[in-house]
Amino acid sequence: MPHDLTAGPESAGSHGAALHWRALEGLYASAPINHLFRSSLEITGEGQSRITFTVEPDCFHAAGAAHGTIYFKMLDDAAFYAANTHVTDRFLLTTSFNMHLSKPIRGGRIVAEGRWVSGRRRVLVAESWLLDEDGDECGRGTGTFMRSRIALSGLPGYSVLPPKA
Numbered sequence: 702m703p704h705d706l707t708a709g710p711e712s713a714g715s716h717g718a719a720l721h722w723r724a725l726e727g728l729y730a731s732a733p734i735n736h737l738f739r740s741s742l743e744i745t746g747e748g749q750s751r752i753t754f755t756v757e758p759d760c761f762h763a764a765g766a767a768h769g770t771i772y773f774k775m776l777d778d779a780a781f782y783a784a785n786t787h788v789t790d791r792f793l794l795t796t797s798f799n800m801h802l803s804k805p806i807r808g809g810r811i812v813a814e815g816r817w818v819s820g821r822r823r824v825l826v827a828e829s830w831l832l833d834e835d836g837d838e839c840g841r842g843t844g845t846f847m848r849s850r851i852a853l854s855g856l857p858g859y860s861v862l863p864p865k866a
Contacts, residue, residue: 718747720861721789724853725782731858738774742782748817748827750782756808766805772831776800776842779815780827784846787821792851796824800842809834823848 722744729735729742729752739755754775762768777798785793815829825846831839853859 717789717861718786722786724859724861725785728853728856728859729778729782740775742778744782744786746786748783748786750779750786750815752779752782752813752815754811754813756806756811758808761808766807769802771806772802772840773798773800773842775811775813775831776829776840777844779813779829780842780844781815781846783815783817783829784820784825784827784844787817787825788848788853790853791848792853792856793825793846794849796845796847798842798844800840802840804833804837804839806831806833806839811839818843 725744726742739757741753743751743753745751752775754771756767756771758765760767760771777795780798781793781795811834812832813829814832815827818826818828820826826843827846828841828843830841833839854861
């Protein structure tokens with residue numbers, strides 16, 4: 702069953718964590734692949750993410766529903782960003798991802814929610830699920846992610862500087 706991800710940055714009690722979360726959102730928005738999708742990321746709390754996608758017919762396979770690559774993209778990203786809330790210095794890499802598709806996505810607004818499960822050092826585990834406009838689960842996944850040698854601070858789009866007033 703999906704978990705409640707309504708906690709906002711205020712509940713974290715840490716200005717530094719909130720800056721990291723906003724920087725992760727900027728990183729998502731700046732990735733060239735995400736310019737191909739109508740989507741946005743929101744870090745909703747420590748170990749939690751939400752990605753809202755609009756799935757349109759240009760993502761469909763020949764039978765008129767979203768292709769499996771779209772499921773993977775949404776599930777992997779939601780789990781990845783939930784895990785990366787726990788890592789403030791390095792970019793994570795997906796090392797494995799298992800997914801189960803339970804309902805065809807025929808278009809519309811899809812929400813991918815992610816939740817960190819375990820691990821904080823080298824390998825992290827996170828899960829994710831997809832909800833359609835009716836609140837029905839369309840798919841679920843679990844991924845393992847490991848720290849890379851890539852510094853977050855060196856990536857375009859990742860900035861922990863507060864916005865100028």
